[in-house]
Amino acid sequence: MSEATVSRVLNGVGPVKEDTRKRVMEAAQQLNYVPSALAQRFALRKSGNLGVILPFLPKVNLFSTYYFSEVLSGIGITAKQRGYDLLLLFREPDEPKDYVNLFRTQKVDGCIILGAQDVPSERAVLDELQQGQYPFCLINQRFDGKTFNTVDADHRMGSFEAVKHLANQGCKRILFLNGPSVYSNSLDRLEGYRQGLAEMKLPYDSSMVLVGNYSRKSGYNLSEAIAWLIKEGRIDAVIAANDRMAIGLLQGLRELGLQVGKDVALMGCDDSDGARLTDPPLSSIQVPFYEVGCMAASNLLDVIAESEHRSFEIKLPVKVVVRASSAAENFSEA
């Protein structure tokens, strides 16, 4: 037997006759070293790790962000129940995306990607993964025209129902504070907002759509502009694409002497812990992030276990939660 063959067996690379594989593994065993799970993994090509690719944001404690903390929790519990450990892979936006290498070097058996953006470099590397048949799944992001595995929530329906709720409260001039358009959920929410306006026979005006970056600060920074619009009578309600921006806006408006729930109706999205604790408590859209994490992990682990190349595209429902920030009896002009 050649060195090359032994090497191929032990590295799990290239074609090897089953009989040959056995002989090499037995010889290796006879050396009486620790039954290296590493060598076994070579044979099985399994690392026992489920990779989670996350954006690296040094200034933000990602774990304390409701969204990431809920999704990670769902992934972690599901992975653990299936005997997998979680490999957290923090990646900076401009860092070269080494996703394929994670598989080739057997660091992971599958990968869940959080915070993917619809930009050319991301599309390119996901195409690479798809072509190499490496098991992966996107969360909260889709790529039109592609058949990548995704688990998402029905963001479109969320803002659709939010507009309907506010209109039923008497609001007629509803501003939408969205997130960046590199995220498909931002596009979905915008579509739901437009459809909701049409449903309630309210006009759509593109100047009534502002864009933050999902951070609390970005909501806060827009409070002056929005306060002016409120005082001018140009808007009577705001839907923010997440709670953090809504909370930042609420703080800013309060500092400028305006009261959410009285001078303007406000709704956020995510229904995070913070939404219950603001003054007034914040109406929001409940998004099942934990379940999204569970579904992503369990479906991906099924694909890995079955060595199938099936693809899955899952969308979970959302729910409007009404609190005092949008429940005042009448927001329409006297």
Added chain:
Amino acid sequence: MSEATVSRVLNGVGPVKEDTRKRVMEAAQQLNYVPSALAQRFALRKSGNLGVILPFLPKVNLFSTYYFSEVLSGIGITAKQRGYDLLLLFREPDEPKDYVNLFRTQKVDGCIILGAQDVPSERAVLDELQQGQYPFCLINQRFDGKTFNTVDADHRMGSFEAVKHLANQGCKRILFLNGPSVYSNSLDRLEGYRQGLAEMKLPYDSSMVLVGNYSRKSGYNLSEAIAWLIKEGRIDAVIAANDRMAIGLLQGLRELGLQVGKDVALMGCDDSDGARLTDPPLSSIQVPFYEVGCMAASNLLDVIAESEHRSFEIKLPVKVVVRASSAAENFSEA
């Protein structure tokens, strides 16, 4: 060259002449397969992973717990800056502790252990790690009589200063709601509480120490008993060993018609986000969990990089933060 030798080289196990190692690696290279970082890691015995062992608690979203989220954040950012990925290893309390295997199978280069308890099975496995010279570090837990690497906060000083603060507000009958004694930080806080009483010339009475389990619910469940003690005039202040228990207690007391900040002074510990948002806001003890995470990761990675067997024992300071729950002018009897 024997198959055994090739196997030894490729598995990085046992003594191998440098010349032999080179020949095998060259032969492997000539096969023109992907320069397997896995094979390289064999040679270097490096996985590129920093392991974090965490308690597996399915009912609790660990990531949204202030303590874990802050510590993980510190570990994660530090590890990332040093080129390491985080392998999260959730382990149930009764699960056999496979820590040594993580190293032998090269899943991790080092391990940080959160939530370790001072029980015989834990001591035994940590001894194993120490004897095998596997690099590890404990957070927020020490084992008396051992020289394990630890990063901790000065919990004793925290409750010492808390007692002094309350006594300075006029409190004379201070109840202490502690956590389970399998955690060294519980023992430290108790010691600080006793020393603080002695310092302020107040008597220590063991019946004034109750034990919860650090959960919000355990604080809530003790509210009836504590309410009775307040109404009987037997206590005028409570220090809880963490904010969660304090918040549960606050809720319970409110339901029983008692007002924290008026009928009783209350302090928590951790200074988590929740402490600012309660009514009244909760006095607490600020513990630098994020820095604890950073210190643990950076010191452990130094040990791994230098292949030294030095041990480190780090203790970071804490700080009392006074809010309305304990700042009323006078809590002593009229």
